[in-house]
Amino acid sequence: GDSVTQMEGPVTLSEEAFLTINCTYTATGYPSLFWYVQYPGEGLQLLLKATKADDKGSNKGFEATYRKETTSFHLEKGSVQVSDSAVYFCALRGDNNDMRFGAGTRLTVKP
Amino acid sequence: DAGVIQSPRHEVTEMGQEVTLRCKPISGHNSLFWYRQTMMRGLELLIYFNNNVPIDDSGMPEDRFSAKMPNASFSTLKIQPSEPRDSAVYFCASRLLDTQYFGPGTRLTVL
DSSP states (O other), X not given: XXXXXXXXXOEEEETTOOXXXXXXXXXXXXXXEXXXXXXXXXXXXXXXXXOSXXXXXXXXXXXXXXXXXXXXXXXXESSOOGGGOEEEEEEEEOTTOOEEEOOOXXXXXXX | OOOOEEEOSEEEEOTTOOEEEEEEOXXXXXXXXXXXXXXXXXXXXXXXXXXXXXXXOTTOOSTTEEEEEEETTEEEEEESSXXXXXXXEEEEEEEXXXXXXXOOOEEEEEO
């Protein structure tokens, strides 16, 4: 079945460092891909999404490109801030409308 | 837009007691999801509804768990009897097109 694999955390960075969180997927058909973010004590919030190959989702300085050839959707940000500290979830929605979430990657940004 | 509303936000109960969690989805969204999040198991899909009809309840851990959606604006997740291993954060989410919107969650502690 469809699945998502994302890099294990935790990830600890200094402020203004470059961030990459890897995400790869397995799916039949043409899934939509998502990154969600969960701040402490809150529910998941949609960060960005891409619905077809080569689409780039972007929001709040974060970007991810839907790469069908490598079945990847890596999350990147050029300069992280302390306020970006959160847990990040990669997810896909397959042709059967089921949503699959990765295990989550905890990011801590230190001043 | 008030977003997905969940109540209560926190629940502490004793083993053997009945627990009812409530969710009000965003108006106009026709799919509703219940998730459970724990440190050990991450985010697990318990059940989801389309147009108030349960579609997939394969994630419901056992018969102690039940969920209903009597109308488009309300859903409940009931645990009876509750056990300490049910302690977790329970999230409700509703979906429009291919994007899920999460509520703030209910933190359940079973003593």
